[in-house]
Amino acid sequence: METQATNLAQHAEPVQAFSVLLILAVLVFVLLMAIVFIAAIKRNFQHWVSLRKQAALRSSCPSSVRLKAFLEAKTPDQEISDHVETCARCQDRLDLLLAAREPWSAKALSLGGSPMTHDLALKRAMEDLKADAPKEAPQAALPPSNGDALDFLSPSDQPGHLGRLGHYEVLEVIGRGGMGVVLKAFDPGLHRVVAIKVLAPQLATSGTARKRFTREAQAAAAVTHDHVVTIHAVSEANGVPYLVMHYVAGQSLQERLDKSGPLELKEILRIGMQTAAGLAAAHAQGLVHRDIKPANILLENGVQRVKITDFGLARAADDASLTQSGTVAGTPQYMAPEQTRGELVDHRADLFSLGSVLYAMCTGRPPFCASTTMAVLRRVSDETPRSIKELNPEIPDWLVATVDKLHAKDPADRFQSAGEVAESLNQHLAQLQQAAWTPLPGGAAEKAPRPVAAAEAPITSLTICPSCGSHLHVPDKMVGPVVNCPQCGKPFQVQDGSQEIQVIQIAPHPVLHLAAVQHKHPFFKTGPIWTALAIFFVLCFSFLALLLLGYLLAWRSAQEAREAATVVELAPREMPAPAPIPMPPRTVPTTVLQAKLDKVRAIPDADQRDDALFNLVQEAVQNDESIMKAALQEIRNDTQHDGAAQACVYFLLAHGQNTQAREVAKEIRNPDRREAVLRKVKEMGG
Amino acid sequence: MDESPLTRPSLLVRLRDARDERAWSQFVEIYAPLVYGFARKHGLQDADAADMTQDVLRSVATAAKKLEYDPQRGSFRGWLFTVVRNRLRDFWASQTRQCQASGDPGLNRQLHELPAREEDQEAIWEHEYEQQLFHWAAAQVRPAFQESTWQAFWQTAVEGKSGKEVAKGLGMTVAAVYLAKARVITRLKEQLQQVHDH
Numbered sequence: 001m002e003t004q005a006t007n008l009a010q011h012a013e014p015v016q017a018f019s020v021l022l023i024l025a026v027l028v029f030v031l032l033m034a035i036v037f038i039a040a041i042k043r044n045f046q047h048w049v050s051l052r053k054q055a056a057l058r059s060s061c062p063s064s065v066r067l068k069a070f071l072e073a074k075t076p077d078q079e080i081s082d083h084v085e086t087c088a089r090c091q092d093r094l095d096l097l098l099a100a101r102e103p104w105s106a107k108a109l110s111l112g113g114s115p116m117t118h119d120l121a122l123k124r125a126m127e128d129l130k131a132d133a134p135k136e137a138p139q140a141a142l143p144p145s146n147g148d149a150l151d152f153l154s155p156s157d158q159p160g161h162l163g164r165l166g167h168y169e170v171l172e173v174i175g176r177g178g179m180g181v182v183l184k185a186f187d188p189g190l191h192r193v194v195a196i197k198v199l200a201p202q203l204a205t206s207g208t209a210r211k212r213f214t215r216e217a218q219a220a221a222a223v224t225h226d227h228v229v230t231i232h233a234v235s236e237a238n239g240v241p242y243l244v245m246h247y248v249a250g251q252s253l254q255e256r257l258d259k260s261g262p263l264e265l266k267e268i269l270r271i272g273m274q275t276a277a278g279l280a281a282a283h284a285q286g287l288v289h290r291d292i293k294p295a296n297i298l299l300e301n302g303v304q305r306v307k308i309t310d311f312g313l314a315r316a317a318d319d320a321s322l323t324q325s326g327t328v329a330g331t332p333q334y335m336a337p338e339q340t341r342g343e344l345v346d347h348r349a350d351l352f353s354l355g356s357v358l359y360a361m362c363t364g365r366p367p368f369c370a371s372t373t374m375a376v377l378r379r380v381s382d383e384t385p386r387s388i389k390e391l392n393p394e395i396p397d398w399l400v401a402t403v404d405k406l407h408a409k410d411p412a413d414r415f416q417s418a419g420e421v422a423e424s425l426n427q428h429l430a431q432l433q434q435a436a437w438t439p440l441p442g443g444a445a446e447k448a449p450r451p452v453a454a455a456e457a458p459i460t461s462l463t464i465c466p467s468c469g470s471h472l473h474v475p476d477k478m479v480g481p482v483v484n485c486p487q488c489g490k491p492f493q494v495q496d497g498s499q500e501i502q503v504i505q506i507a508p509h510p511v512l513h514l515a516a517v518q519h520k521h522p523f524f525k526t527g528p529i530w531t532a533l534a535i536f537f538v539l540c541f542s543f544l545a546l547l548l549l550g551y552l553l554a555w556r557s558a559q560e561a562r563e564a565a566t567v568v569e570l571a572p573r574e575m576p577a578p579a580p581i582p583m584p585p586r587t588v589p590t591t592v593l594q595a596k597l598d599k600v601r602a603i604p605d606a607d608q609r610d611d612a613l614f615n616l617v618q619e620a621v622q623n624d625e626s627i628m629k630a631a632l633q634e635i636r637n638d639t640q641h642d643g644a645a646q647a648c649v650y651f652l653l654a655h656g657q658n659t660q661a662r663e664v665a666k667e668i669r670n671p672d673r674r675e676a677v678l679r680k681v682k683e684m685g686g
Numbered sequence: 687m688d689e690s691p692l693t694r695p696s697l698l699v700r701l702r703d704a705r706d707e708r709a710w711s712q713f714v715e716i717y718a719p720l721v722y723g724f725a726r727k728h729g730l731q732d733a734d735a736a737d738m739t740q741d742v743l744r745s746v747a748t749a750a751k752k753l754e755y756d757p758q759r760g761s762f763r764g765w766l767f768t769v770v771r772n773r774l775r776d777f778w779a780s781q782t783r784q785c786q787a788s789g790d791p792g793l794n795r796q797l798h799e800l801p802a803r804e805e806d807q808e809a810i811w812e813h814e815y816e817q818q819l820f821h822w823a824a825a826q827v828r829p830a831f832q833e834s835t836w837q838a839f840w841q842t843a844v845e846g847k848s849g850k851e852v853a854k855g856l857g858m859t860v861a862a863v864y865l866a867k868a869r870v871i872t873r874l875k876e877q878l879q880q881v882h883d884h
Contacts, residue, residue: 070861070865071864071865071868072868076861076862076865080861081859081861081862082861084860084861084864085859085860085861088850091848091849091850091860091864094849094864095842095848095849098842098843098864098867098868098871101868101871101872101875102843102871103871103874103875103878103879104816104819104820104878119722119726119732120732121722121732121733121735121736122718122719122722122732122735122736122739124736125718125722125736125737125739125740126714126715126718126719128740129714129718129739129740129743129744130710130711130714258765258768258769258772259768261772261775363776363779364772364775364776365772365776369741369745390780391776391779391780392779393779
């Protein structure tokens with residue numbers, strides 16, 4: 001009994017401790033959840049309150065038109081002024097309105113200040129520059145605007161054409177120079193595109209210039225060569241002389257140099273050789289170009305062919321400008337020294353200029369550079385240019401020597417004919433092409449025209465995220481619903497953005513497109529905070545449920561343990577219960593019968609003992625079978641006393657146990673008594 | 687950006703008119719720091735950069751006056767970029783040669799590595815042009831405004847502060863800050879339209 005009690009105590013103690021812990025844990029969790037819940041509610045409430053406030057303010061917000069007028073008015077509207085003071089929404093609207101007006105992009109502001117303005121060297125350079133504005137007298141006389149330059153054209157009946165000159169339909173202006181305008185025109189008679197050079201009107205007023213223009217052009221028309229631009233006609237219309245030439249689709253060498261700088265050696269030789277050949281043909285006709293420069297050397301598209309243009313025209317211009325201002329016209333950088341001094345000029349002046357062109361192709365810059373025309377003229381006349389090798393070490397010595405020879409100040413020291421130069425360059429070109437020829441790198445490839453600064457796509461409507469200030473592009477149909485800002489993820493209501501601002505070109509913040517955001521019903525807020533809260537609550541509840549379940553299980557097992565303990569205590573009293581035999585209610589206790597059996601066994605006289613045993617069997621049959629069996633065994637062992645056995649047979653027969661009765665009867669030793677008892681058993685049906 | 691390019695002659699057109707002296711000084715004020723800064727960023731010493739700036743601006747202005755520059759073919763600053771780039775290339779060519787002569791392989795390599803990719807350079811150029819133009823216009827316009835007006839603009843537009851914040855800092859009403867900003871922007875816009883190169 002003692003061990004059972006301790007057992008019970010051992011079960012009960014941990015169960016109790018566990019329950020206390022569980023209750024504590026549950027309490028702590030409930031407390032935490034309550035705090036979180038209250039915090040969330042409070043936050044939501046604040047949001048709601050601010051929304052209400054905003055809504056209240058919004059009802060009094062001025063319209064976009066009024067807001068715009070407010071910004072432009074001389075005397076500000078006091079009502080709007082007061083409203084703006086407190087209304088965050090209107091402040092955002094003003095930000096947007098003003099951002100749309102800023103003519104600069106955000107990156108222009110990315111630096112605190114212009115860092116270079118305090119640099120001393122720059123300051124000095126700027127002062128020098130300001131003090132010394134470059135003055136180009138003859139050019140300054142040109143009309144400043146282009147509008148009236150085409151006055152000499154007759155109106156054209158073709159739509160899209162600029163006008164008509166003679167019988168030519170003028171298509172477009174392809175260039176302007178000191179000499180005048182170059183037009184692209186269509187010759188309807190011969191069905192071809194031509195280039196027309198018109199003598200500048202102020203030059204055309206000079207009779208000498210006009211005469212010379214016509215005469216030189218006629219002379220140039222006599223030159224027909226692959227590398228000289230063919231002149232189709234010289235004519236005059238509306239008092240303006242013009243020249244009709246073959247139209248060369250391509251760029252000038254000057255443009256090429258501007259774009260890609262120094263050329264490849266092979267290109268230098270090819271262009272130099274073809275130019276020299278063209279010059280040789282003209283010189284053979286007694287014609288001096290007088291203004292060989294990269295701008296007058298045309299590079300035809302597609303075919304590798306060079307064409308010289310503007311033969312002899314420089315002279316006409318010279319006449320005109322000299323009479324007007326006494327200075328030299330055009331670019332003097334490629335002139336020969338004898339030209340700059342106004343001396344007599346022959347074909348060898350063109351060779352000097354050819355040398356300058358070669359120099360420019362080798363180095364990317366003209367040989368004689370200076371900030372003013374007069375300085376250039378002085379340099380051409382007196383100085384030797386910087387060595388080509390110094391500027392471009394890749395140029396071979398023989399080419400440097402060729403240019404140097406062409407650059408001799410005295411014409412007698414130069415090559416004596418263009419043909420010689422062409423021949424020399426041609427030989428080297430052939431050598432170069434025969435030598436192990438490697439493909440040219442992409443450097444010579446023409447660069448595509450520079451794209452205009454990328455135009456920002458017009459944005460039709462914008463709104464500002466109230467949380468992070470991002471500028472958002474809002475499709476019109478989206479106005480109204482609550483969306484999440486793609487930048488910061490916070491939800492906000494899209495306002496009437498479509499009417500706010502029509503076009504914003506540059507916004508200080510990145511403009512984000514809201515199109516991808518799905519419409520959401522305002523009731524279901526789906527911001528990340530809400531999602532996190534929901535997940536947290538679900539986790540809390542499931543944790544709590546698990547805790548409760550665990551507690552219930554623990555309680556169950558504790559209960560079972562207690563029940564088990566009670567069973568252990570009760571078990572010993574009930575265990576001796578024998579297999580239940582249907583018996584009449586007990587009248588004599590088993591222990592009393594046992595004591596009687598013991599007494600009976602102690603009787604010394606056999607007959608008395610037999611009788612006592614028989615009585616005990618009778619009593620035991622009614623009370624306790626085990627005692628009866630013990631008594632019967634006692635009777636059988638006593639083989640000398642058949643009376644007891646006979647009594648037992650009768651007793652068994654009376655109780656219907658016939659088989660057992662016959663067995664006992666067979667053991668009776670006296671044969672007569674045995675026969676009589678067996679007969680009695682037979683009669684009783686055993 | 688400029689809304690009325692036809693009614694307002696650009697700086698370059700004005701430059702062609704010899705009587706417009708202001709055009710030349712504006713031209714120098716805007717483009718000299720641009721060219722100078724670009725040259726310095728490409729490693730030129732201050733004296734070299736100043737020389738190059740003078741040289742480039744004079745030759746470019748002369749060419750612009752002679753109508754050799756055709757606005758149809760691209761922006762003036764794009765053209766100027768080409769000119770500056772070529773000058774820089776020339777400069778590097780001569781420097782590289784000198785380095786080869788002096789036998790300093792490290793410096794030589796450094797010089798070769800300096801020029802970035804062309805598109806990058808052009809993007810840097812555009813960026814600096816925009817900055818320079820803005821700061822030039824700001825410097826021109828600033829004296830015309832009271833300091834508080836200017837600060838209201840500068841702090842909201844450039845420093846990116848909110849109107850409310852700036853109003854608090856300057857002791858103005860929020861509305862006054864926005865009005866100041868609007869006035870300065872309008873004035874700056876006019877200033878930029880005078881000189882903007884399309």
